[in-house]
Amino acid sequence: MTESRSKFRLSKILKVVFCSCVITALGLLTVASIRTLSLDVNAGLQLAHWEHTGNFSLVFTQQQREELLTNFKEAIRIPTVSFSETESNTTALLQFDRLLRKAFPTVFSSHLVQHELVANYSHLFWVQGSDPTLEPYLLLAHIDVVPATESDGWEAPPFSAKEIDGFIYGRGTIDDKGALMGILQALEYLLIKGYAPRRGFYIGLGHDEEVSGYQGAVNIVRVLKQRGARLSFVLDEGLAILDGVLSGLEGPAALIGVSEKGQATVKLSVSTSPSHSSMPPRITSIGILAAAVKRLEDNPMPRLFGHGPEGAMFEHLAHKFRLPMRFVASNLWLFAPLISRVLERKPESNAFVRTTTAVTMFNAGVKVNVIPPLAEAYVNLRIHSAQSLQEVLDLIQNTVADQRVKIELVDGFDPLPVSSADEKSFGYQVIKKTVLDMFPGLTVAPGICIGNTDSRHFKELTTNIYRFAPLWFKPGDAQRFHGINERISKKNLEELVIFYFNVIQNFDIRKSNEIGQ
Numbered sequence: 153m154t155e156s157r158s159k160f161r162l163s164k165i166l167k168v169v170f171c172s173c174v175i176t177a178l179g180l181l182t183v184a185s186i187r188t189l190s191l192d193v194n195a196g197l198q199l200a201h202w203e204h205t206g207n208f209s210l211v212f213t214q215q216q217r218e219e220l221l222t223n224f225k226e227a228i229r230i231p232t233v234s235f236s237e238t239e240s241n242t243t244a245l246l247q248f249d250r251l252l253r254k255a256f257p258t259v260f261s262s263h264l265v266q267h268e269l270v271a272n273y274s275h276l277f278w279v280q281g282s283d284p285t286l287e288p289y290l291l292l293a294h295i296d297v298v299p300a301t302e303s304d305g306w307e308a309p310p311f312s313a314k315e316i317d318g319f320i321y322g323r324g325t326i327d328d329k330g331a332l333m334g335i336l337q338a339l340e341y342l343l344i345k346g347y348a349p350r351r352g353f354y355i356g357l358g359h360d361e362e363v364s365g366y367q368g369a370v371n372i373v374r375v376l377k378q379r380g381a382r383l384s385f386v387l388d389e390g391l392a393i394l395d396g397v398l399s400g401l402e403g404p405a406a407l408i409g410v411s412e413k414g415q416a417t418v419k420l421s422v423s424t425s426p427s428h429s430s431m432p433p434r435i436t437s438i439g440i441l442a443a444a445v446k447r448l449e450d451n452p453m454p455r456l457f458g459h460g461p462e463g464a465m466f467e468h469l470a471h472k473f474r475l476p477m478r479f480v481a482s483n484l485w486l487f488a489p490l491i492s493r494v495l496e497r498k499p500e501s502n503a504f505v506r507t508t509t510a511v512t513m514f515n516a517g518v519k520v521n522v523i524p525p526l527a528e529a530y531v532n533l534r535i536h537s538a539q540s541l542q543e544v545l546d547l548i549q550n551t552v553a554d555q556r557v558k559i560e561l562v563d564g565f566d567p568l569p570v571s572s573a574d575e576k577s578f579g580y581q582v583i584k585k586t587v588l589d590m591f592p593g594l595t596v597a598p599g600i601c602i603g604n605t606d607s608r609h610f611k612e613l614t615t616n617i618y619r620f621a622p623l624w625f626k627p628g629d630a631q632r633f634h635g636i637n638e639r640i641s642k643k644n645l646e647e648l649v650i651f652y653f654n655v656i657q658n659f660d661i662r663k664s665n666e667i668g669q
Contacts, residue, residue, distance in 0.1 A: 207657045208345045210338075210650050217646070220337060221320075223255040224645060225313035227329045228322035234296040234362040245273040245359055248295055255333075256340045264348060265339075270375055273359035274368035279339065281352030281660075288381070289579065289659060290354040290614075291652070292388035292607055293332035294361035294368070297324040298634050305636045318641055325640040327633055328389045331621040332357060334648030341653060350660040354383075361606045369606035376613060383614040385571075385579030387655075388607035390619020391599045393591070395626050398469070400477040405469055406587045407599035408580060409619030410571040411461050412608055413503075414535030416544060416564030419528060420444055420557055426525040437527040438516045444557045445511050445529055451551050453507040453536070453544070457495065458488035460537030461570055461600040462504040466491070468597030500630070503602040507536045507544055530562070534602055537567045568608050571616040573598040579616050579659075586655045587622065590647070622651045 212220070230251065232244045252275070253260050259277070260267060266278040273295070281288065300310035300323040308314035308321040315321075324330075335355060354376070358368030376383075390409035398405060422437040422444075457463070463484055470481035480487045495501040502508065509531060516527035535544055541564050549559060573580045584596045607617045624644050632638045 207654070208342065208347060210341060210653045212646060216341075217642075220333075220645065220649065221642065223251070223337075224329070224333050225320065225322075226251055226255075227333055228313035228320065228324055229311055231311045232296050232324070232359070233299050234360050235299060237360070237363045237366060240273075240296060240360060240363075242273065245295065249273070249275075252336065256336045258340050258343045259336055262343050264343070268375075271359070271367045271371040274372060275355075275357040276372050276375060277355040279349055279353050279355070281349045283350045284352070286351040286662065287384040288352040288354060289384045290356055290386045290610065291335050291656075292356045292358070292369075292386055292605075292610075293335055294328045294358040294365075294389070294606055295332065296359050296362050297327065297329070298362050300636075300638075307637050310636075310638070315642075316639075318643070319639040320642065320645070321637060321639045323638055325638050326623050327638070328361070328621075330623065330640050330645060330648050331389050331652075334621075334645070335652045337649045338652035338656060341649070342656060347657070349656065351384075353656070353659065354381075356606075358606045364604075365606040365609055369609040373609050373613065381613060383610065385614055385616035385618060386607050386610050387579070387583065387618050387620065388605050389621055390601045390605055390607075392621060392623040392625050393594065395624055397625060397627055397630070400473050401469060401595075402472050402474060403593055403595065404591075404624075405472070405595045405597060406584075406591070406620070406622065407465065407597055408573070408583055409601040410464075410573050410580070410598040410617075411537055412568040412601040412604050412619070413507075413537065414539075414541055414565050414567035415604060416533045416535060416541055417562040418531045418533065418545070418548060418564075419560045419562050420531065420552070421526065421528045421560070422557055423526050424523075427523040429521040429523055432523055436523050437525065440554065440556050441514075441516070441527040441529055444552045444554055445514070445531075447551055447553070448509055448531065448548065449511065452496075452509060453533075453539070453547060455489070455492040455496065455505050456507075456536045456538040457492040457505045458484050460567075461573075461598055463488070464573065465597045465599045469595055472595045503534065504600065505536075507539055508534045508602075533564075535564075535567050537570060537600060539567070541566050565608075568611060568617070569615065571618060577616065579618055582658050582661070583618055583620060583655060586651065586658050590622070590651060590654065622647055 227248070230244050230248050231241055232248050234240045259265055264280050266280070268276050270276050300306070302309045306321070308316060310323040313320055313322045339355070356369070356372045358365050358372065360366065360368045391407040393404050393406045395404035420441060422441045424433070424437040427433060466481045466484060470478055473481050480491060484491070492505050496505045510533070511529055512532050513530040515529070517524040533544055535541060545561060552559060571577075571580070575581065580598070587594060587596055601619050605619055607619060610617060623640070
């Protein structure tokens with residue numbers, strides 16, 4: 153009898169547990185379904201209209217098209233290469249200076265524009281506004297490019313600016329001479345039309361961004377600090393318009409970078425006594441170091457998807473995904489671990505999930521019959537927004553877990569602060585609305601830059617740094633960035649000019665609630 157009662161009670165408990173699980177699952181499913189159907193964080197702004205009128209419009213004449221193309225091609229043909237922090241093509245930088253003065257005579261002669269050279273090769277422009285109570289902003293770009301040689305497999309010589317099927321090929325076409333020439337060309341056209349800004353702004357052109365910007369951007373910051381400048385926001389290169397790149401997304405998406413991953417270079421080294429290869433020790437310096445490196449590769453940094461700006465990016469894009477991805481992306485509170493495991497399968501999306509670890513250099517040995525006394529490896533890490541540099545160093549120490557391996561930080565910095573991207577964020581909302589006016593079918597979302605830009609040096613002058621240019625990236629185009637066959641279409645080059653032409657005027661509103669909701 154007692155045994156029968158016990159079975160009955162157990163059966164009741166199991167039924168209650170089962171029913172509770174079913175009710176909970178149905179509740180979660182209901183909440184997730186409602187959120188899937190209702191989540192569209194872009195809807196309000198897409199339907200908005202500017203409350204102010206009177207902006208100049210830009211329609212290219214054939215002569216303007218030809219001049220734009222000629223000047224841009226000349227910019228690409230100047231090999232402004234940065235080889236290292238101490239070596240750059242200064243002859244090319246001086247040649248580029250002469251090109252700017254020739255291509256944009258109104259910018260350099262206008263009474264509204266003050267220009268100065270910084271650190272010999274970088275440029276700083278101040279465009280005076282009529283209302284000194286409005287906080288100025290900064291448009292940022294860079295002159296220098298990474299090295300490129302035709303033997304790497306280019307379809308056209310990398311400094312030829314050759315046209316192929318409507319595209320201009322060359323190093324710097326997308327990084328970053330397209331944006332640079334677009335900004336100055338837009339200002340040139342505006343000044344010719346008689347435009348006088350209400351909100352003053354700066355234009356900064358660094359000459360060593362590709363090697364960390366310690367001469368160009370850092371000195372521009374120093375000049376601005378000396379003048380007591382405070383910036384409303386900074387707009388620099390970074391993210392772009394992705395068309396067909398995100399699997400399952402219906403239509404293209406413009407991603408505006410609101411932060412950058414941090415970075416660290418860590419040196420691992422092992423020192424042992426030298427010996428002859430005919431009498432090798434049981435384990436060598438190379439073997440010890442190789443084992444340490446393998447432990448780092450076998451044990452990646454923890455998954456942190458959803459704890460940084462990448463979470464907001466997916467939520468902003470959710471309503472444009474096809475099912476079942478729309479259901480998943482709309483409910484990161486429930487599915488973030490699942491998305492993490494999917495994204496980490498590919499290198500390009502794994503970068504959104506965690507701090508990445510890349511062993512980039514391994515040095516040991518000088519002779520085939522000598523056991524080297526020293527082995528060294530360098531590891532480059534790109535730090536997720538939810539981690540700090542110190543946390544990453546502690547994890548490396550715990551993962552290597554070998555006192556014979558010396559671990560040294562060569563250089564590094566924490567992830568950049570996350571800039572505001574809500575409905576009250578002046579800079580973000582004006583950039584977003586300008587994009588939607590130009591490309592009504594786009595979805596706009598905040599994003600995270602996995603690389604670093606000059607804008608990181610300006611964080612003491614503003615709390616809002618945005619990284620975007622309306623460059624169109626289709627599948628495979630991301631590999632052109634610092635790779636071979638970098639290119640931009642003639643149409644996209646014109647779109648860059650129109651974007652900056654419009655956004656400069658749109659920044660003249662006093663605050664984001666003038667956009668209209």
